Amino acid sequence: MQDTQSFFSFNKPLDWEQGCAANMDMSTKGLSIRSTEKYGVYRIVRLDELEGMESISDASVTPSGKLLLMDDHAGVWVYDDENQHREPLFRQGHPLFSGSAMLASLSDVWVTADPNSERRLGVYAMSNGQTLWAASEWNGLELLPLSLYAGGKLRSVYTLVPITITVGMNGNLEVPAGGQLVVLEWSEAGETIQVYEHESLRLEEAASIEELRGRFSLSAYDETVAVLDSHRKGVTVFFGADRSAMSFTVDQEGSFAGISIDTNHNLYIGSSGADWHEGGNERFILKYRGNGEFVEKVSGFRGRAEKLLHDSRNRMYVFDRFSGQITRLELQARTMTLAETGLPQGVYFSAELDTTETETIWHKIRLDADIPEETQIRISYFASDRKEGLLDGQFVDYTDFLTSEEVSIRDKLRATGHLWSEPIVNPQDALLMKAQGQYLWLKIELLGSGQKSPLIRKLRVYFPRTSLLTYLPAIYQQDEEHSPFLERFLALFGTFFDDMEDRIERISANFDADAVSGPYLEWLGRWLAISDRDSWGEVKLRQLIREAPTLYKLRGTREGLIRMLRIYTGTEPFLLEYFQFKQMQETSELRRLFEQLYGDNPYCFCVMLPPEYVRTDQQRMTIESIIEDGKPAYTDGKLIVLQPWMYADMHTYLGINTYLSEPTLLTLDERSSMPYNTVLIDVDRDKRMDIHTRLELDSELD
Incomplete structure (x- = not known):
C-alpha cells in the first residue's frame, strides 16, 4: 500500500561487530548485557534446629551434596538438607576418636583425623560404619594430623602433618622453629602415594601441636593441592604429578580460614574475623586463580567462615561453628556491571548507516527484543549529511571516534551528548523524528537488573520517510501544527499494513514442507x-x-x-x-x-x-x-x-521370519521363555541313553 522502503538490519553478530560495544555480548541470539555465574545463597542449614544432635564440632559434604556432621561427643550423622532427613552413623561414647576430631568424606566412605586419640587417621564405610583402614604413624614417625581433606581425582585422603617434632619444656609435643610440615596423600587402600613438601610450609617460630590445630586448612581437586596458613595469611599450591609448587600471600585486610578448590581450579578463601573487630557484614569469601591472581570478592555471601567445601556440582558450603550454621551457595547467572558506572548496563555505538543520498529523511526503527521486568532498552540517534564534525575542539570522523577502542565510554558519552536525540524507551515500532541526512548513527543502552538482561534479536532502520498522510487531501499535509501528530497517528496503521503485506509476501514459505514444522x-x-x-x-x-x-x-x-x-x-x-x-x-x-x-x-x-x-x-x-x-x-x-516363529504349515519364509541353525543347549535367560505346552522328554523314552541322547548338544556329563 505504501511506497517501497529500504532498511538496514542488525540480526547477526557480523552486523553488530561493525560498531563498538561496552559490556555487551554479541552472539547469534542477539545483543545483550554480558553475564557471568556468581555464587549466591541457596539455603542455610541451622544446626541448632536439628533435633537429636549436640553442638556440631565439624562438618563435611559428600560429592552428592549430603552433609556429614559430627557433634562434640563424637557422634556422626549424615543429613540430607533437600529432604530434611538425618541418619546416625556413629553413636556417641565410642572409643575410636574424640569430639575434637576432623571430619572429611567421599562418596561411600568418611574419614576422621585426631592427633589426641590412639587412632590418628581412620577411614570408615558409609553404609555400616565398618573400619576400612587406620593409621597411627608414617615412615616411622608419629602421625599428628593438623588438617584433613578427602576427595580429588583419585579419591585420595590428604593430611597435613609435621615431620619435625620435639618435646617442649612443659612436656607437650611441639614443632620447633624451622620445622617442616608436609602434605601426605593416602590411597583408598591406606598407602602413602605422594608427599608434598615446600619451604613455605616451614614454621617461623616454635608452636605446640595444640596451637597448630585449626591454623591450617587443606583442599584438593584433580592434581591440585592447596594449603592455607591462616596465621601468616599464606597459601601454598601444588600442581600436577611432579608436585611443582608456588606460594602467595593473601593481601586483603582481616583474618582468614577455610580454603576450597572448584572444578575450574579456582581457589576460595573464607573470612574468619569476629563481628566486633572485623567489620561484621563486610566479610567476604575471596576468589583467586590457581596462580595466585586475585579475581574478586564473592559478594553473594557476607559472613564468617570456618571451613569451605565444594561438591561435585560446584556448590560451595560454608561452615561457621560460631553461629552454628552451614550456608549452601550455588552458581547463579548475574549480569556484569559497566566499569564506568558500576551498574548492570551495556552501551553500543553503531557505525554510520549510509543511504548514499543527501537529505534523506529517516523513517522509523523496528525492534524484535525480549525486555524482562526491571530492565530497559534506550535507543538514541542523530543524522547528518557529513561524516565529520567538531568534538572536544577537534575535527574528527564520527564513526572513527565512536568505534575507537582507545576512547573510553565515558569520554564518548560526554563528547557526543549534544548530538543524540531524546532516547526512545523500549521501542517496538517508533518513528525517527527530526532525523535528516545521508548518515545515521545509533546509541543503544541496555539497562539490566542483577540477574536479567534485555535481549535484542533484530533491529531494522527504515528509510526514506513514507506516510499514509500523503493519501489524504493536501490541507491535512499543510497544517504544520497538527500534521506531525497526524503522521504519528497514521503510522500505527501503516505498521499494521506493512506487517500484513510482509506476511503476504512470505506466504509461499508456509508451503515448503522442509521449512515448516508443528x-x-x-x-x-x-x-x-x-x-x-x-x-x-x-x-x-x-x-x-x-x-x-x-x-x-x-x-x-x-x-x-x-x-x-x-x-x-x-x-x-x-x-x-x-x-x-x-x-x-x-x-x-x-x-x-x-x-x-x-x-x-x-x-x-x-x-x-x-x-x-x-x-x-x-x-x-x-x-x-x-x-x-x-x-x-x-x-x-x-x-x-509375520510372527517370529515357524510352523511347517503356516506363514514360513526362510530368511525373513524363519532361520535354520544347529541345535544348542537349553538356556533360560532374559531373552528366553518356556510356554505352557512345552514337553521336555519323550513319552516312554525318558532316562535312556539312546538315539535321543547327544553329548554336548542335548546332554552333559557331570
Missing part, C-alpha cells in the same frame, strides 16, 4: 487428506508431502501402495497377489493350505510386514488405512503380521 506441517498434511497425521511424525510426513505428486499418479497401483507403506514403516513390505500362487492351487494337496492362508478371493491381495514394524494397535490401524486408501478399485487388501 501446526503448519499438519496443516499441509490436511491438503493430502492424510488421516492420523499424529502417528506419522514430522520426518515421515515431510517425505510424504515431498513425494505426493508422484504418489498421486501411482494411486491405485501396486507400486504406489508399496511406496506409501515404505514411507510409513521404513521397510519394504511383501505384497502377494492371487495370480502369484494361482498355479499352486491346481494341486489339490496345496489348495486347502493356500485358501487358509490367503483366501480364495481372486480380487484380494495380502500385505505382509515383520512384527517389529507393527508394534501397536495405532500402527496397525494406520497401515490398514493406507491399504484401504491405496488399493485398486474392486479389490480387498489384508494385512498379515
Whole structure:
C-alpha cells in the first residue's frame, strides 16, 4: 500500500561487530548485557534446629551434596538438607576418636583425623560404619594430623602433618622453629602415594601441636593441592604429578580460614574475623586463580567462615561453628556491571548507516527484543549529511571516534551528548523524528537488573520517510501544527499494513514442507487428506508431502501402495497377489493350505510386514488405512503380521521370519521363555541313553 522502503538490519553478530560495544555480548541470539555465574545463597542449614544432635564440632559434604556432621561427643550423622532427613552413623561414647576430631568424606566412605586419640587417621564405610583402614604413624614417625581433606581425582585422603617434632619444656609435643610440615596423600587402600613438601610450609617460630590445630586448612581437586596458613595469611599450591609448587600471600585486610578448590581450579578463601573487630557484614569469601591472581570478592555471601567445601556440582558450603550454621551457595547467572558506572548496563555505538543520498529523511526503527521486568532498552540517534564534525575542539570522523577502542565510554558519552536525540524507551515500532541526512548513527543502552538482561534479536532502520498522510487531501499535509501528530497517528496503521503485506509476501514459505514444522506441517498434511497425521511424525510426513505428486499418479497401483507403506514403516513390505500362487492351487494337496492362508478371493491381495514394524494397535490401524486408501478399485487388501516363529504349515519364509541353525543347549535367560505346552522328554523314552541322547548338544556329563 505504501511506497517501497529500504532498511538496514542488525540480526547477526557480523552486523553488530561493525560498531563498538561496552559490556555487551554479541552472539547469534542477539545483543545483550554480558553475564557471568556468581555464587549466591541457596539455603542455610541451622544446626541448632536439628533435633537429636549436640553442638556440631565439624562438618563435611559428600560429592552428592549430603552433609556429614559430627557433634562434640563424637557422634556422626549424615543429613540430607533437600529432604530434611538425618541418619546416625556413629553413636556417641565410642572409643575410636574424640569430639575434637576432623571430619572429611567421599562418596561411600568418611574419614576422621585426631592427633589426641590412639587412632590418628581412620577411614570408615558409609553404609555400616565398618573400619576400612587406620593409621597411627608414617615412615616411622608419629602421625599428628593438623588438617584433613578427602576427595580429588583419585579419591585420595590428604593430611597435613609435621615431620619435625620435639618435646617442649612443659612436656607437650611441639614443632620447633624451622620445622617442616608436609602434605601426605593416602590411597583408598591406606598407602602413602605422594608427599608434598615446600619451604613455605616451614614454621617461623616454635608452636605446640595444640596451637597448630585449626591454623591450617587443606583442599584438593584433580592434581591440585592447596594449603592455607591462616596465621601468616599464606597459601601454598601444588600442581600436577611432579608436585611443582608456588606460594602467595593473601593481601586483603582481616583474618582468614577455610580454603576450597572448584572444578575450574579456582581457589576460595573464607573470612574468619569476629563481628566486633572485623567489620561484621563486610566479610567476604575471596576468589583467586590457581596462580595466585586475585579475581574478586564473592559478594553473594557476607559472613564468617570456618571451613569451605565444594561438591561435585560446584556448590560451595560454608561452615561457621560460631553461629552454628552451614550456608549452601550455588552458581547463579548475574549480569556484569559497566566499569564506568558500576551498574548492570551495556552501551553500543553503531557505525554510520549510509543511504548514499543527501537529505534523506529517516523513517522509523523496528525492534524484535525480549525486555524482562526491571530492565530497559534506550535507543538514541542523530543524522547528518557529513561524516565529520567538531568534538572536544577537534575535527574528527564520527564513526572513527565512536568505534575507537582507545576512547573510553565515558569520554564518548560526554563528547557526543549534544548530538543524540531524546532516547526512545523500549521501542517496538517508533518513528525517527527530526532525523535528516545521508548518515545515521545509533546509541543503544541496555539497562539490566542483577540477574536479567534485555535481549535484542533484530533491529531494522527504515528509510526514506513514507506516510499514509500523503493519501489524504493536501490541507491535512499543510497544517504544520497538527500534521506531525497526524503522521504519528497514521503510522500505527501503516505498521499494521506493512506487517500484513510482509506476511503476504512470505506466504509461499508456509508451503515448503522442509521449512515448516508443528501446526503448519499438519496443516499441509490436511491438503493430502492424510488421516492420523499424529502417528506419522514430522520426518515421515515431510517425505510424504515431498513425494505426493508422484504418489498421486501411482494411486491405485501396486507400486504406489508399496511406496506409501515404505514411507510409513521404513521397510519394504511383501505384497502377494492371487495370480502369484494361482498355479499352486491346481494341486489339490496345496489348495486347502493356500485358501487358509490367503483366501480364495481372486480380487484380494495380502500385505505382509515383520512384527517389529507393527508394534501397536495405532500402527496397525494406520497401515490398514493406507491399504484401504491405496488399493485398486474392486479389490480387498489384508494385512498379515509375520510372527517370529515357524510352523511347517503356516506363514514360513526362510530368511525373513524363519532361520535354520544347529541345535544348542537349553538356556533360560532374559531373552528366553518356556510356554505352557512345552514337553521336555519323550513319552516312554525318558532316562535312556539312546538315539535321543547327544553329548554336548542335548546332554552333559557331570
